[in-house]
Amino acid sequence: xxxxxxxxxxxxxxxxxxxxxxxxxxxxxxxxxxxxxxxxxxxxxxxxxxxxxxxxxxxxxxxxxxxxxxxxxxxxxxxxxxxxxxxxxxxxxxxxxxxxxxxxxxxxxxxxxxxxxxxxxxxxxxxxxxxxxxxxxxxxxxxxxxxxxxxxxxxxxxxxxxxxxxxxxxxxxxxxxxxxxxxxxxxxxxxxxxxxxxxxxxxxxxxxxxxxxxxxxxxxxxxxxxxxxxxxxxxxxxxxxxxxxxxxxxxxxxxxxxxxxxxxxxxxxxxxxxxxxxxxxxxxxxxxxxxxxxxxxxxxxxxxxxxxxxxxxxxxxxxxxxxxxxxxxxxxxxxxxxxxxxxxxxxxxxxxxxxxxxxxxxxxxxxxxxxxxxxxxxxxxxxxxxxxxxxxxxxxxxxxxxxxxxxxxxxxxxxxxxxxxxxxxxxxxxxxxxxxxxxxxxxxxxxxxxxxxxxxxxxxxxxxxxxxxxxxxxxxxxxx
Amino acid sequence: xxxxxxxxxxxxxxxxxxxxxxxxxxxxxxxxxxxxxxxxxxxxxxxxxxxxxxxxxxxxxxxxxxxxxxxxxxxxxxxxxxxxxxxxxxxxxxxxxxxxxxxxxxxxxxxxxxxxxxxxxxxxxxxxxxxxxxxxxxxxxxxxxxxxxxxxxxxxxxxxxxxxxxxxxxxxxxxxxxxxxxxxxxxxxxxxxxxxxxxxxxxxxxxxxxxxxxxxxxxxxxxxxxxxxxxxxxxxxxxxxxxxxxxxxxx
Numbered sequence: 001x002x003x004x005x006x007x008x009x010x011x012x013x014x015x016x017x018x019x020x021x022x023x024x025x026x027x028x029x030x031x032x033x034x035x036x037x038x039x040x041x042x043x044x045x046x047x048x049x050x051x052x053x054x055x056x057x058x059x060x061x062x063x064x065x066x067x068x069x070x071x072x073x074x075x076x077x078x079x080x081x082x083x084x085x086x087x088x089x090x091x092x093x094x095x096x097x098x099x100x101x102x103x104x105x106x107x108x109x110x111x112x113x114x115x116x117x118x119x120x121x122x123x124x125x126x127x128x129x130x131x132x133x134x135x136x137x138x139x140x141x142x143x144x145x146x147x148x149x150x151x152x153x154x155x156x157x158x159x160x161x162x163x164x165x166x167x168x169x170x171x172x173x174x175x176x177x178x179x180x181x182x183x184x185x186x187x188x189x190x191x192x193x194x195x196x197x198x199x200x201x202x203x204x205x206x207x208x209x210x211x212x213x214x215x216x217x218x219x220x221x222x223x224x225x226x227x228x229x230x231x232x233x234x235x236x237x238x239x240x241x242x243x244x245x246x247x248x249x250x251x252x253x254x255x256x257x258x259x260x261x262x263x264x265x266x267x268x269x270x271x272x273x274x275x276x277x278x279x280x281x282x283x284x285x286x287x288x289x290x291x292x293x294x295x296x297x298x299x300x301x302x303x304x305x306x307x308x309x310x311x312x313x314x315x316x317x318x319x320x321x322x323x324x325x326x327x328x329x330x331x332x333x334x335x336x337x338x339x340x341x342x343x344x345x346x347x348x349x350x351x352x353x354x355x356x357x358x359x360x361x362x363x364x365x366x367x368x369x370x371x372x373x374x375x376x377x378x379x380x381x382x383x384x385x386x387x388x389x390x391x392x393x394x395x396x397x398x399x400x401x402x403x404x405x406x407x408x409x410x411x412x413x414x415x416x417x418x419x420x421x422x423x424x425x426x427x428x429x430x431x432x433x434x435x436x437x438x439x440x441x442x443x444x445x446x447x448x449x450x451x452x453x454x455x456x457x458x459x460x461x462x463x464x465x466x467x468x469x470x471x472x473x474x475x476x477x478x479x480x
Numbered sequence: 481x482x483x484x485x486x487x488x489x490x491x492x493x494x495x496x497x498x499x500x501x502x503x504x505x506x507x508x509x510x511x512x513x514x515x516x517x518x519x520x521x522x523x524x525x526x527x528x529x530x531x532x533x534x535x536x537x538x539x540x541x542x543x544x545x546x547x548x549x550x551x552x553x554x555x556x557x558x559x560x561x562x563x564x565x566x567x568x569x570x571x572x573x574x575x576x577x578x579x580x581x582x583x584x585x586x587x588x589x590x591x592x593x594x595x596x597x598x599x600x601x602x603x604x605x606x607x608x609x610x611x612x613x614x615x616x617x618x619x620x621x622x623x624x625x626x627x628x629x630x631x632x633x634x635x636x637x638x639x640x641x642x643x644x645x646x647x648x649x650x651x652x653x654x655x656x657x658x659x660x661x662x663x664x665x666x667x668x669x670x671x672x673x674x675x676x677x678x679x680x681x682x683x684x685x686x687x688x689x690x691x692x693x694x695x696x697x698x699x700x701x702x703x704x705x706x707x708x709x710x711x712x713x714x715x716x717x718x719x720x721x722x723x724x725x726x727x728x729x730x731x
Contacts, residue, residue, distance in 0.1 A: 369663060369664065421532075454673070467528065
């Protein structure tokens with residue numbers, strides 16, 4: 001099937017249920033994700049080998065918590081040290097402002113062509129659309145991002161943007177959009193994409209990348225990647241713009257190795273990635289290559305509001321490894337696009353409500369069985385299940401109101417149902433007679449229970465409750 | 481992962497907290513759990529005024545309602561005896577979330593004290609009772625589903641299988657992706673029924689593929705979900721709470 005024959009599909013978190021229904025009914029999506037996630041889980045597991053993973057996670061969590069505890073001063077230190085290194089620093093309160101800053105930097109150089117390394121923050125702020133509207137072409141150079149862009153889609157995973165596509169689909173996209181041969185030869189396709197991109201690196205006026213760790217004490221920007229496209233993006237064009245969320249700062253250079261060890265293993269099961277770039281400024285007078293100008297755009301976009309709340313703050317520890325989605329039984333079944341948000345899966349469900357508001361994202365925090373797999377694998381020990389519950393609380397107006405759209409899900413019917421539950425469960429006499437009656441009449445449980453019984457039989461209340469059984473049991477024992 | 485827990489010596493008396501699902505749907509599992517404990521020479525106290533731990537409201541975000549229900553349970557355990565819960569889910573609620581739920585309230589100390597005395601049934605049978613079992617049943621292949629709350633929230637992936645391994649005639653069958661959720665998740669199964677259905681379908685397939693004739697679990701939510709799926713498909717494979725299975729085969 002040729003993907004370009006389909007109308008461009010758009011996804012929104014408002015339609016989570018419909019999108020989930022569609023994904024569950026799509027055998028291709030189901031198979032692609034199951035296979036990919038199984039592989040990633042195994043690789044992660046094997047890569048940690050006999051390391052004391054718990055101690056390393058504890059260390060990772062502590063590094064991130066320490067950085068967040070000092071965030072305002074570390075950001076100032078980062079700015080000062082970057083500027084001392086010749087990196088110009090810009091602050092953006094939201095995505096729109098970040099887009100404007102980047103566009104103006106491009107326009108000031110008369111840039112027409114931008115090459116991009118992988119950056120989820122740039123996805124978050126829809127940078128490509130913004131630049132294109134201003135007549136600046138932005139081309140993705142990460143292979144997965146490139147494919148997704150060719151196919152007019154968005155990433156379905158934060159580390160592997162094209163994980164929803166299989167080899168045949170990729171072959172079709174490259175054939176339809178770039179004229180390569182139809183093939184299942186992965187090396188051929190990779191080489192074709194590489195040569196297509198190589199020319200574009202040379203011709204680009206500006207390179208835009210993300211940042212994995214911004215080191216405050218040295219003013220160094222660390223970029224983790226496998227394809228070399230990150231190094232090309234940041235080294236070949238005359239100007240490099242790095243864009244990142246304000247939470248990516250770490251205090252010391254020595255904080256980087258443990259986080260990097262956790263990141264590469266948690267994300268792809270690699271002991272090291274093929275490239276690890278440390279960017280510490282533009283080309284110096286005596287140097288022959290590297291960009292003439294380097295800019296860092298620090299984006300808030302809701303992060304400082306998250307920062308104000310001592311529980312929600314843990315969300316900002318994230319180092320964007322994607323392990324939570326790889327291990328999520330819901331993500332594995334519905335895929336990334338179903339969430340309709342830049343960041344899908346468990347981390348998306350605790351992050352996106354702050355960026356988009358609960359009006360649009362109210363179905364995301366509930367889309368979890370709270371199985372805890374995400375929290376178990378998180379390399380920086382974000383208590384994701386607890387934060388999902390916290391956001392459920394916010395959605396029904398039982399939280400602290402620190403999330404946009406708090407209370408949007410509260411409705412009289414549900415409140416009345418939980419109030420009734422509360423009354424019954426706090427009146428043991430009524431509970432005993434009510435549950436006893438349920439068993440006798442089977443009245444609480446009709447044989448059809450909405451969607452539960454589409455796939456399962458209805459649970460039937462036992463004829464005798466445990467309370468009643470115990471009464472008999474006590475009598476038998478005292479009779480003996 | 482739960483922090484390292486120190487276990488007390490075997491006590492003379494324990495409280496038994498049956499849970500609402502056992503009370504209403506699987507009372508025999510509760511009674512069998514009590515019999516297992518009594519056979520170990522422990523007197524089992526069942527506070528009559530127990531209802532529900534409050535978890536359904538808690539995970540739905542209804543904090544106020546959950547706290548009121550939980551508060552009504554806190555007073556049921558006056559003596560300093562262990563509280564045995566035949567569920568990792570309700571056990572996890574009481575052990576892990578009660579202290580959070582009452583943090584900063586006048587009941588904080590009580591909630592912490594109660595939480596510290598909560599043991600999941602298989603945990604208690606293994607680590608405190610050091611249960612020995614004489615298997616009187618026929619040879620049988622059985623699969624086990626350990627609930628996510630038992631496995632991750634309470635750190636008890638091993639206690640169920642350890643108990644089954646004490647049954648000489650029982651062969652525990654390994655299933656693919658044993659650690660993956662069955663898709664119950666309380667109100668998750670109601671709010672996202674199709675995703676939940678896809679999950680339980682995979683779980684039943686994995687269990688069936690082991691060749692086991694029966695599966696056991698230590699949580700009645702999973703039992704209702706997985707068992708209900710098998711029954712809906714009119715499969716002969718049936719499920720049972722591990723307490724009933726252990727009691728039936730050793731009595």
